[in-house]
Amino acid sequence: MSKGKLYRVSMRFTNPLHIGEKEKIYNITQTFAHSDTLMSGIINAYSLLYGNSSTNELLDGFLRKSPPFEVSSTMPYVQGEFFVPKPVGLNLHHYKDEGKIEVENDKELKKIKFIRENDLLYNFPDKYKVAGSFLLPKDMLYKFVESKKAISLGKVKERARVSIDRLSSSSNIYYFSHFEFESSAGLWFYLRINDQSLEEKIKAAIRLLGDEGLGGDRTCGLGSFEANFEESSMPEENDNAKYYMSLSLVNPKSEDEIKSAISYEILTRSGYIYSKAGLGIKRKAVRVFSEGTVFSGKVCGRVVDVTPQKFSQHRVYCFALAFLLPLPEGVMMIGS
Amino acid sequence: MDVILKGKYIIKCKIKAVTGLHIGEGNNSIEIGGIDNSVVKDAEGKPYIPGSSLKGKMRALMEFAEGKVKDNLLIVSVKRSGKPEICIHMCEDIDCPVCGLFGRNHGKHVTKEEFIRNPNAEGKDFSDAVIPTRLIVRDAKLIESSITDEMKENLDLEWTEVKFENNIDRITSKANPRQSERVPAGAQFLAEFVVNRYEVDGSDDGQRYLSKFIKAMKLLEDDYLGGQGSRGNGKVKFVDIEIVYKDSSDYEKDSSDLKPIAKADSLDQLKLSTN
């Protein structure tokens, strides 16, 4: 894997974010954009700025297996604290038995979905408590939750939309939900730029994506955000790590990569083509390892061609390259 | 097709409620002791104007003004019991100012004319004409200070007034009193619109769609926004207008200091410099 310049990109949402119509689950995780969605958003914005031929050159890099840049999926931040998904198969009971995590009952452990990146990278140096789906250092709880029950990123609201017949004025009303982030909360992702000559263009595409918006109903202003780029490094960039956790979706490129997945969840990615030429056409479905999947070694993942049979305008890709976080020595996994 | 973003015209202005404004939540459930017909509010309980309401109304007005409300130019968007219930304009004319500005939906569309001839018509895909929608309309947020202490004295709720309306049933002549919430006249909202300027296969939009959008703003001033417009509600005026141009190259800079290309107190004073 290449070692390019690493940025932590925070997205401060200036408008609510539309939750996918299909996934009408009142669950905040549904509002997160997976790495493949984020990547196609960036590439579409790139194409809008620099045109088809520059974009094809960019895509060539990905297909030649030397990606000009890499992204993770989006993850939540609150009050300046950056969260990552809980590794699948992390042995939380072990940490509880060690006295590091204090819970009233074991059910609380099951709810944990996010932990602070630094707590994971340093193998939980503090004492912790559970606040909803977040694991937090005990002495930090006051900063987030007054009720000491849950951490709030914002709320889901229902929006009504009306369409009106031009002649009879009869109306049709329909609803969809959207998510309003609190002012101190938003999403963030990692961006690694491998081809330095493209740095300003890639950042420009991300800034444009912010103005255009992420998710549904963008032309009504939803999903717009301000991007902030902060140079970053992985504190434990350790080639000998025993485990790596994925912060992105991963489609394994070989049998070996499949075998190296120790604890995993599998998602199916499907849906419609979103591009200038292909609106409303279904792309081929792909199975991928989800964020939080733990591998026993470094994996690359791959870009999958998901062009539907009858679609000829351009190729359609699902970006499922691995964005890995090395896990620290001594991290306790179930069964290890 | 190669579509390149040349830049964005960003129109910042205030929307002033000249008369009371009612943009409903569309919530038909009646809370006991609550208001039957409440207005949309944000997470902090302040009324706002949804981008979708502004966009929808402006589109409809443009369709009439551009001569697009004809059976062969309307598509059936909702059908109910075999009838074309909701029809709006949408077409595959790449130069159509309405579709170019407000967008086209993907999928197959049946025109009203076709539908009347054959309700099972398969319809046509406009995909060849689909390019990204040029217009983005953001939610307009209430300017709190526009609701003065003096106005507040006459309000029933923190930001709004509640009126009793008496609807008489045409058949039984029974009165049906109903409460309705309104944002008071004089309230102002902070609005932002974006018109993308594209180069489509080498041909530059220039200011064409910006001019069309300003026309749509004028059409809205002469119409109404929200509900009960025929009873005098919903007259709005755009004030303190400022238009800036953000060139696509500005995205390569960390932050850009954009100078307005036009500034005016009201639409009739607005002049675009040609460049």
Ligand SMILES: [Zn+2]
């Ligand atoms: Zn049209």
